Amino acid sequence: MPDFDNPTGRVLDADERRNILQVCARHRLVVLEDNAYGLFRYDGDPVPPMAALDEVGSVIYLSTFSKTISPALRVGAASLPDTMFGDAAARRSLWEDLVQRKSFVTVNTSQIAQAIVAGLLIQNGGRLGDWIRPALDWYRENRDIMLCELDSVFSPFSDQIRWSRPSGGFFLTLDLPFRFGADCADECARRDHVIVTPLSFFALDNSQDCRIRLAFSAVTPEQIRTSVTGLGHYVARRLEQKLLRLRDGGARG
Template identity: 50%
Template sequence: MSTQTNTSRLAVMNFLNEVAGDFPDAISLASGRPAEAFFDLERWLDSIPQYQREFASRRDLSYADAGRLLAQYGRTNGIVNELIAEQLALDEGVHGRSEHIVVSAGCQEALALCMLSLCQDKNDVVIARDPTYIGMTGVADLHGIEIVPLHSKDDSQLAAELEEVAEKLRHQGKRARALYLIPEFDNPTGTVLSLEAREALLSVCAGQRIAVLEDNPYGMFRYEGERLPTLYALDRAGCVIYLFTYSKTLCPAVRVGGALVPDTLFGSAEAARTLVANLGERKSFLTVNTSQLNQALIGGMLLAQQGTLRELIAPQLEHYRRNRDLLLAALEKEFADQRDAVHWNRPEGGFFLTMKLPFSFGQAEVLRCAREQHVIPMPLSFFSLSGTCQDSIRLAFSNVEPSLIGEGVARLGQFVRQCQEVCDAAV
């Protein structure tokens, strides 16, 4: 990887923040944030005393002493692990040991801890699909970890490509240590990894001893179609580390996520325990421990909801489904006469869809689109590991007002037509 590539990837978020700041009246179809209409800070803060009472009872403390202990430094690996384990089992079909959970300051920290623990040698490599989540590439770039892309768009070809890539790396004196995936409603593509592909990839990873980092921030936001088992649930070899977050189900500011290590790592219970300890040791020098007050908020909400967040997120689920449908309908209307040149997918859940255009769309086009049409899409090339996806964009529908979706698509359509006219004139 070149320094220029790393620099450009690391600069992406700053660039988008600057664009949003420079054009505050623009309709953003770039922001993948959760909808703020469902933030209920007063209710969430009121849940802390409920957890404090439970904490006091479990530790045989007075309520006041429990409060003082929660306000102190705490256990590095977390204090609400049992409640999280219950929620993951109830809501996501993920059954794991609470003592194998490391509670982190958001999933981003868990991802960084896992990558740093797995890739300790200069020849250790992470593999990911191209395009992939910027947060993962940022962690790798900041710490000098090489990322090797999988280019297959067809799920059925991924396992074969993974095996081929792992073998090539071995011949180069390198080792594929981790495969990063978002199987459910991928960011940025919005796609779902098929059951057959999941099983095939797990088989390769078990044989090659490649750990799978399964990131699942959107798994509970399925609007239609069959729910597929997580990679963690399908794993029989002990190669999947499950990454979770409460940023989408509750709110990003709570900064609570984590990693669940399997009972055995490639068949070894000792190796799994060692990895958990390694994650904790690294965390102790990064953030010491995840805020116990924030953990108490999560714990109190889980207690209040009897361990499941299904009922809590039901209104969000309906909102996101409606926004997705509004976006799809607006695209059909706006680009009805351009379906031979403009294409998009229909996600069954999550926050995003992707759109293919008949011309390149990069930083310059983002600025022009924001300045001239007051709408901001996200170039898919920003997520690419190999400089591909130049003619595609990601459209986020999670954090845009429903009443603005049609107008945003109309403005995007106007910009696309203007660019197409310029391209046609240049031919």
């Protein structure tokens, strides 16, 4: 997910994408490029999709209308390159296998949902950029409000806490000076009335143990302000507990 990755919100720049493609071409690895959030860019210039940079036929491009039109529309698309690593027959064989397996798994996508998507695309000349503009503006404002609240609430801890400033998508990440796992998420929800997602849920090692994901899409500005304040209360309490433990340890020593 090179554009506004879930959960990190990160974007791979063009050089990173080319480097990945070179490695995958050398080892004949297929790339599944999932571009669920690519249309929701708030700042800067878009980066070409990996499928557009693909010169050998290694990228299958995945898109969805559940993020752009409505979550209830479970309609997506997979676009194959003209050849798979230069082999047109391999591409045709893969396409046939994918169509068959998709039919077995989903028993075909809702015709009503497909008709809604098709109607909107026809009505908007095959493009959704103008149609999603109100939603994009809403998400951008939510992101800016969340960043402003983070600056306000966590300024006393600026030497210990950092957060990302995403140029698009639905998420940002917050780095904490302590581990934040499922038990912490439960305490934060119960005592401070805010639900955040530990990034450790997405990791195979402990590299994300001190990082959380904050989502700013499906909430109101007031909910963002209240939630960041609640998170600030939780973090301040944890830092105070940590300081007390250090003091007690020093006193006993």
